[in-house]
Amino acid sequence: MSMLPRRVEFHEEGPREGFQMEKGTYPLDDRLALIDALAASGLRQVQCASFVSPRAVPQMADSPELFARLRKRPGTRYTGLWLNESGFERARACDNIDIDGKVVFYVTEPFSQRNNNCSVAENRERQLAWIDRYIALGIPFEQAYVVTAFGCNLGGPVPVSAVTDVVRWLVDACADRRIRFPAFYLADTMGWANPEEIKRRIGAVRELVPQARIGLHLHDTRGVGGANVYAAMQMGVDLFDSSVAGLGGCPFAGHKHGGAAGNICTEDMAFMCEEMGVDTGLDLEQLVEAARLAERIIGRPLNGRLMRSGTLAAMRC
Amino acid sequence: MSMLPRRVEFHEEGPREGFQMEKGTYPLDDRLALIDALAASGLRQVQCASFVSPRAVPQMADSPELFARLRKRPGTRYTGLWLNESGFERARACDNIDIDGKVVFYVTEPFSQRNNNCSVAENRERQLAWIDRYIALGIPFEQAYVVTAFGCNLGGPVPVSAVTDVVRWLVDACADRRIRFPAFYLADTMGWANPEEIKRRIGAVRELVPQARIGLHLHDTRGVGGANVYAAMQMGVDLFDSSVAGLGGCPFAGHKHGGAAGNICTEDMAFMCEEMGVDTGLDLEQLVEAARLAERIIGRPLNGRLMRSGTLAAMRC
Structure with missing residues (x-):
């Protein structure tokens, strides 16, 4: 057997990577619901939105409003992404944001x-x-x-x-x-x-x-x-960025044969850890619910597997 | 680094697992073209069809005709699946089949x-x-x-x-x-x-x-x-069953949240091996072409990843 870490931490990037990559814009209420569903699973860090040019990425134009409306759960950091000083200043000006x-x-x-x-x-x-x-x-x-x-x-x-x-x-x-x-x-x-x-x-x-x-x-x-x-x-290694449902692929970005796959999938990887006895601190069933919510919001099949097949918990009883 | 086998062998199950699981039936010409594309990639074994009850699995009713029309490539075994004596006898009666x-x-x-x-x-x-x-x-x-x-x-x-x-x-x-x-x-x-x-x-x-x-x-x-x-x-371990494009999931079989994922994906796993310096004897570009053909035949997005993103060969030049 391998010497694995006793505990692994996943930093969730789905709400930022996922929606930023999509062509459409998605209601703020939906994105807030997803962020809350993710935090409810026990994730210690959720990257919620980016502060980039609203002209370049219109999907993220409402990031300040998103942070303002967050209901924060204790134990979770709600972070954002910026690429330049003006983005950083917009981020810093937000209520509720955890600046890392x-x-x-x-x-x-x-x-x-x-x-x-x-x-x-x-x-x-x-x-x-x-x-x-x-x-x-x-x-x-x-x-x-x-x-x-x-x-x-x-x-x-x-x-x-x-x-x-x-x-x-x-x-x-x-x-x-x-x-x-x-x-x-x-x-x-x-x-x-x-x-x-x-x-x-x-x-x-x-x-x-x-x-x-x-x-x-x-x-x-x-x-x-x-x-x-x-x-x-x-x-x-005990620290991974990941995205719920494998969000973050780029379905439209010039790939002749369809979209490139996204980030590693939070719930699939957390499942793998837990099955090997490695603690993630995450509620897998709640993560699966969050993944299904992400798929409903995006409106097309996403890459995650566990969200279709379910965990093994019920079959172990 | 790990001690990995020098060479890994994949036995292809896509033509049988894949089409058997789908609801529709697919033209014999298409299935023959896929089998030939797979064999052309260097696969040493391709499971082509099953000999089960045509009432239970109408997709495989024409298995004898499929084998009769195979143009066999040297170096590839063309196998079939049976579950009972009558299936075995039907298989054995086929031209071209490699009975394992x-x-x-x-x-x-x-x-x-x-x-x-x-x-x-x-x-x-x-x-x-x-x-x-x-x-x-x-x-x-x-x-x-x-x-x-x-x-x-x-x-x-x-x-x-x-x-x-x-x-x-x-x-x-x-x-x-x-x-x-x-x-x-x-x-x-x-x-x-x-x-x-x-x-x-x-x-x-x-x-x-x-x-x-x-x-x-x-x-x-x-x-x-x-x-x-x-x-x-x-x-x-140096021997794996796999399916081109990850065929073999069951998109309709009573999973509330969509189909269960299929077999491990031949070209993705072969890519992983080759990237690690483990020989597969396979032509990855040809395998990717076979995967894209499988997707065109099935007519919905399949699970394989490499078929969308492509290999790294072109970017290494």
């Missing part, structure tokens, strides 16, 4: 240029400015992401050294500022990861920062998401 | 009763008769399946000892007959398996029959199929 200090690093030039209009190195400097902004505002610097950490559709394969370079650079940046090294996330933004590569890259990061918590942001683009989660757990 | 001697064991009474109208013990005796029939006919006895080897919706949890009992019994039966112990398949018929349980049960079987080849027949009912494959590979 995070930065995002790139490892390929074409993706950095497309998403940021700047080079990988310039983006690093910008992230340094974010870290200093968080420090100045007394916001804990909690999360650092490396996107396309396993490979990039625009930039091709990503060597392990590109990831470890970011770690080393960030270790120095944190030391200079006498702050704690944050949770370090490898994001498989475009579905390049496989289980052995997960182990290899986590091992390489852990060697440099043995005390740091490592997280994974995985997409199930090619059907390998669940195996990647299991491989990471075998390396002791 | 196999038996199926049950481990829970309610499922045995429902599928066979007999007890677990009675079914064992019947399987003994099949083994003797194969011997008498000079058909190699190649495969033994244990269905619901991880748990049963009708019978509940299945103890490991229920599986190892079958192994012991079959070891004796083979010794009595001076025949080789066959490839031993654990079938997760109803999606109860998880990666750690996969390891536990394979370990228990291997302890009893260290030289035997172990196979897995897995369904991705709850989103854990890929992780189960990876866990099995870590135990050295």
